[in-house]
Amino acid sequence: MHPARKPIPPRTTRPSRRAVIAGALAGGLGLAGGLSGCGSFSGRPRVREWNLFGGGDGARLLQIHEQFVAEHKDLDFQAHTLAWGPPFYTKLAMSAAGGRAPEVATLHLSRLKGFSPTTLLDPIPLDLLAAEGVTEADFLPETWQRCLVDGQLYAVPLDQHPFVMYYNTEICKKAGLLGPDGLIKPVKGVDALVEMMRAVKDVTGKFAASVETTNPWRLWWTLYGQLEGPFFDESGTRLALDDDKAIEALQLMSKLATDGLTPRSADYAALVATFTNGDAGLSFNGEWEVTTYQAAKMPFGMAPFPQVYDVPRCAGDAHTFVLPHQNGRSAADTKATITYIAWMLKHSAAWAAGGHIPAYQPVAKGAEYLALQPQANYRSVATEVQFDPDAWFSGSGAQLQNDAGAAFSGVYAGRATPRQALDQFKAAAQKLLDTPSPVSGRS
Amino acid sequence: MAVTTISRSRAKVRTEGPPFSERWGGLLFAAPFLILFAFFLLWPTVSGLWNSFFDTSLAGVQREFLGLQNWREMFNDPAVWASLKNTLVFTLMSTPPLVVIALVMALLANRKGFLGWFLRFSYFAPFVLPATVVTLIWVWIYQPGFGLVNGILGSAGLAEIDWLNTENRAMLAVVITTVWWTVGFNFLLYLAALQGIPEQVYEAAAIDGANGWHKLWRITLPLMSRTTGLIVVLQLVASLKIFDQIYLMTDGGPNFSTRPIIQYIYESGFTSYRIGYASAISYMFFAVIVIVSIAQFKLFSGNKEAGR
Numbered sequence: 001m002h003p004a005r006k007p008i009p010p011r012t013t014r015p016s017r018r019a020v021i022a023g024a025l026a027g028g029l030g031l032a033g034g035l036s037g038c039g040s041f042s043g044r045p046r047v048r049e050w051n052l053f054g055g056g057d058g059a060r061l062l063q064i065h066e067q068f069v070a071e072h073k074d075l076d077f078q079a080h081t082l083a084w085g086p087p088f089y090t091k092l093a094m095s096a097a098g099g100r101a102p103e104v105a106t107l108h109l110s111r112l113k114g115f116s117p118t119t120l121l122d123p124i125p126l127d128l129l130a131a132e133g134v135t136e137a138d139f140l141p142e143t144w145q146r147c148l149v150d151g152q153l154y155a156v157p158l159d160q161h162p163f164v165m166y167y168n169t170e171i172c173k174k175a176g177l178l179g180p181d182g183l184i185k186p187v188k189g190v191d192a193l194v195e196m197m198r199a200v201k202d203v204t205g206k207f208a209a210s211v212e213t214t215n216p217w218r219l220w221w222t223l224y225g226q227l228e229g230p231f232f233d234e235s236g237t238r239l240a241l242d243d244d245k246a247i248e249a250l251q252l253m254s255k256l257a258t259d260g261l262t263p264r265s266a267d268y269a270a271l272v273a274t275f276t277n278g279d280a281g282l283s284f285n286g287e288w289e290v291t292t293y294q295a296a297k298m299p300f301g302m303a304p305f306p307q308v309y310d311v312p313r314c315a316g317d318a319h320t321f322v323l324p325h326q327n328g329r330s331a332a333d334t335k336a337t338i339t340y341i342a343w344m345l346k347h348s349a350a351w352a353a354g355g356h357i358p359a360y361q362p363v364a365k366g367a368e369y370l371a372l373q374p375q376a377n378y379r380s381v382a383t384e385v386q387f388d389p390d391a392w393f394s395g396s397g398a399q400l401q402n403d404a405g406a407a408f409s410g411v412y413a414g415r416a417t418p419r420q421a422l423d424q425f426k427a428a429a430q431k432l433l434d435t436p437s438p439v440s441g442r443s
Numbered sequence: 444m445a446v447t448t449i450s451r452s453r454a455k456v457r458t459e460g461p462p463f464s465e466r467w468g469g470l471l472f473a474a475p476f477l478i479l480f481a482f483f484l485l486w487p488t489v490s491g492l493w494n495s496f497f498d499t500s501l502a503g504v505q506r507e508f509l510g511l512q513n514w515r516e517m518f519n520d521p522a523v524w525a526s527l528k529n530t531l532v533f534t535l536m537s538t539p540p541l542v543v544i545a546l547v548m549a550l551l552a553n554r555k556g557f558l559g560w561f562l563r564f565s566y567f568a569p570f571v572l573p574a575t576v577v578t579l580i581w582v583w584i585y586q587p588g589f590g591l592v593n594g595i596l597g598s599a600g601l602a603e604i605d606w607l608n609t610e611n612r613a614m615l616a617v618v619i620t621t622v623w624w625t626v627g628f629n630f631l632l633y634l635a636a637l638q639g640i641p642e643q644v645y646e647a648a649a650i651d652g653a654n655g656w657h658k659l660w661r662i663t664l665p666l667m668s669r670t671t672g673l674i675v676v677l678q679l680v681a682s683l684k685i686f687d688q689i690y691l692m693t694d695g696g697p698n699f700s701t702r703p704i705i706q707y708i709y710e711s712g713f714t715s716y717r718i719g720y721a722s723a724i725s726y727m728f729f730a731v732i733v734i735v736s737i738a739q740f741k742l743f744s745g746n747k748e749a750g751r
Contacts, residue, residue: 090501090713097503116502116716206588214608214696265587265608279588325503399715406698413608413697424698438500438716 045336046076048102050324052088054081056291057354064350068343075336085397089115092324096120101324103337109146109318110388111395112155116439122323123152128335132342138361140382143318155320156341158348159356162316162381163218164287165209165306169299171281175199183377187306190252196306197261200281208261209282210274213412215405216253218315219284221386223249226309231389239429243422250411250418252308257412264412286316287355290375302355302374304381316385317396318359357382392439393432403428495723501716513723523724525699526707527731529614533689533703534682536618541678542671544622545629550659552630553637563634570627578691581620582607610700613693617701621688625681629674636670637663676739683732704728 053061058081065079080102082088089111095101097120107115115121129135136144139157147155167177167184177196179185187196197208211219229245232238256262266274275283276296283289284305293300305314321341323334344351345360349368357379358364370376394400407425410416416424460466470477495513497506517523552562569577584591585606593603606616640663648658686705689695695702704724712721 086710086714093501093503093716097501116500116504119503214694263588265605267582267607269582270586270588274588277589393715397714399710402694402710402714406696409608409697413605415610415698435715435717436498438498439502439504 044074044076045330045332047078047104047333047336047340049077049079049340050088050092050102050105051079051081052084052106054084055288056295057288057351057356059291060351060354064344064347067347067350068340072339072343075339077340089397093120096324096326099325099327101326103323103326103333104321104340105324106158106319107155107322108396109143109155109157109320111398112147112320112322113149113390114392114395114398114439115322116392117149117154119439120325121154122325122329123154124156124323125334125338126153128338129153129156129342132338134342134345134360138345139359140361142383143359146318146387147320155322156345157359158319158321158344159351159359160316160318160382160385161286161288161356162378162385163222163284163305163314164378164381165303166275166283166285166289166293167301167303168275168278168281169301171200171203171278172301174203175281183301184303186303188308190308193306193308194256194259194261197256197282201261204279204281207263207274207280209256209284210266210271210280211262211284212268212271213257213263213265214267214409215401216408216412217401217404218286219253220249220404220408221315221388222305222313223252223308225313225315225386226307226311228310228313232391236390237433239426239433241422241426241429246422247418250408250421253408254411254418258414262412264414287357287375287378290353290355300374302378304378304384312381312384313386314381314384315388316381317387318385319356391432392437393435399432400429403432491722492726494719495726497719498717499719499722501713501718506719509719513720516720517723517727522699522707523704523727526695526702526704527728529701530683530685530703530705533614533618533685533701534679536614537621537682537685538675538678540618540622541626541629541682542674545626545633545674546667546671548626548630549633549637550663553634566630567627569624572624574624574687574691577620577624578688581616581623582692585616607693608697610697613697613701617689617692620692621685624688629678632670632674633667636667640666679735679739680732683735 049065051058051061061079061081065077069077082091092101092105092107093115134156143157143160147153147157165184169178169182172178172184175196177184177199187193200208224246227242227245227248229242229249230240233240253262257264262280263270263274271283271285272289272292274280276293276298287302290302304312307313321344323329323337345358346363348356348358348360348363349366349372352358352363352369352375353372355375358369363369364379364382369379388394388396388398389400391400404425407416407421407428410424411418411421496509496511498509498513499506548562548566552559552566554562585593587593587603587605587608590606592606596603604612607613644662644666645658648662653661684705685703686709689701689703690706690709693701695706705728708721708724708728711717711724
């Protein structure tokens with residue numbers, strides 16, 4: 001619940017007991033049913049927003065929402081933060097399947113097709129968006145294309161969030177890795193990466209980089225992407241993993257752990273802690289922990305993840321706004337919702353302070369964003385972001401990532417060879433492919 | 444006298460049988476519960492079975508009748524049997540210590556004065572913590588590199604153990620956490636039973652020359668056998684329902700080695716939107732619990748016969 005939102009008293013005086021009982025009966029089983037059909041108490045257009053930002057970016061979102069509420073007294077705006085991952089998507093899917101969803105929600109772009117757009121989402125009216133001054137031309141073409149399903153727009157991208165490299169400036173300075181501008185010198189190739197990491201380990205005495213070994217999907221998908229490895233064949237329905245490339249990426253991960261450059265075992269909390277307490281001078285992770293490290297008052301910078309193989313590429317995703325399905329969508333509420341979405345896009349420089357790269361190009365190219373340090377230093381990767389494979393079981397927090405985590409963490413722990421880990425992952429992915437899709441249309 | 448008789452018989456003629464309140468009063472009083480029971484337990488139970496014959500999806504897609512297809516898939520799905528095995532392993536690993544340690548604690552804490560109060564307080568304190576707090580504490584305790592347990596091992600010159608990320612060991616780590624967290628409840632049941640044993644029995648035994656050991660084996664334990672039975676039943680059911688601490692501590696890992704059946708049901712139904720399939724697995728697990736309960740019941744009624 002948004003802390004700034006104060007409950008708005010109903011306009012009428014206290015209703016009689018009889019009226020309340022009659023209203024509850026008419027609405028089915030109680031208040032929720034009784035109120036859903038007739039908008040908010042206040043008679044103002046209502047925008048209920050559900051999001052999954054519980055970390056550092058969540059704190060920023062609340063500040064941005066406070067400003068929105070202050071500037072839009074004519075709207076009844078209510079924001080709710082739910083637990084990230086399966087709990088969020090479960091609740092959203094159920095509310096939309098029942099046709100009683102909130103007006104707007106956040107959704108990872110990689111999950112759009114797996115979320116069954118034609119049954120769970122309502123298309124976004126382009127004319128309303130254009131009336132607020134937001135059009136296709138304001139986004140990167142490939143991002144916009146991914147938001148279309150059957151030619152209709154189902155999601156408005158807010159940002160991109162790539163896998164990046166954090167570096168502790170004090171440690172890296174001692175290791176001689178910083179340029180005269182104080183930024184880390186870019187490295188290219190496997191040998192240069194290992195050499196850089198050795199230098200960092202010499203300074204920390206423990207590790208070079210902190211990584212999440214319990215779910216190394218993002219690191220593997222980054223490396224495999226740099227080798228230009230495919231996931232599906234052209235038909236998009238058959239598994240087409242390139243064994244040699246997949247194993248090469250896994251072997252590098254294994255080598256880094258065996259040489260003691262990364263931990264053999266670290267979950268997400270340990271990944272953050274190892275970097276904050278200086279046990280590692282580098283950290284490979286999504287860019288969303290900026291606020292955490294700033295709050296820890298530690299000296300750090302951020303850079304694109306190094307190009308280790310053939311092409312620059314990094315795993316990533318995008319947060320989007322979607323309109324979950326409502327049985328009786330009110331035109332006034334929808335219009336207010338589009339106002340909110342457009343306002344958020346235009347104010348996404350504040351959002352970018354939390355690490356995310358704005359998807360809305362006028363902001364991404366604006367002076368306010370470019371002045372953000374260290375957030376603007378990795379903005380070039382926006383076009384190099386590689387989304388998860390396009391399938392119903394794929395995307396942030398979806399089953400494919402779980403299966404990859406289970407298989408690939410064994411490589412770090414020394415429990416499995418890269419070959420064994422790959423075979424296990426391929427079997428799991430094939431099982432998901434063979435499972436009849438529970439969402440509308442094959443994807 | 445006569446007048447009363449007449450009026451009574453008249454009343455009888457008028458109403459035929461007991462008055463309305465007597466005939467329907469009980470049902471009326473039970474109605475709120477019955478309605479809730481039917482609406483939130485009976486109906487979902489039946490509709491769950493119904494759903495298991497369809498490809499019901501959380502995504503609101505048109506569903507089709509599949510017959511026994513979900514059931515057939517379940518019997519051929521190794522993940523179902525692996526996670527069921529994990530649940531049973533957890534139950535077998537956690538139940539004995541949760542009963543035995545609770546008994547030992549109760550024996551230690553059953554004393555007067557400050558020490559008794561302090562022991563009772565500290566044994567029961569962890570039980571009041573929520574699962575999220577308990578798992579947060581223990582995940583940090585188990586961490587390699589900077590965790591408490593590994594710190595102690597290290598200062599004793601022993602090698603670090605990666606508790607939560609090694610297959611086999613992760614389940615042990617969860618069991619240790621669970622015992623620490625929940626043993627207080629069983630402890631409380633035992634303590635109540637201990638305090639219910641009359642002092643005279645011990646006095647009589649002392650006069651007959653029984654020492655402390657005799658008293659424990661011949662008096663205390665036999666008199667608490669009913670409590671032990673209750674605790675074992677409650678504990679087995681609680682352990683079979685394991686979900687939260689595993690979900691929060693290991694998320695079923697490493698490599699699914701700790702994933703309990705309820706987590707697999709959750710993943711099938713909610714992460715992968717396959718409600719129909721998840722319903723089939725739920726029903727299979729329901730059957731397992733029923734079988735365990737029946738076995739338990741038989742075992743205990745057998746004990747009673749022997750006791751006579």
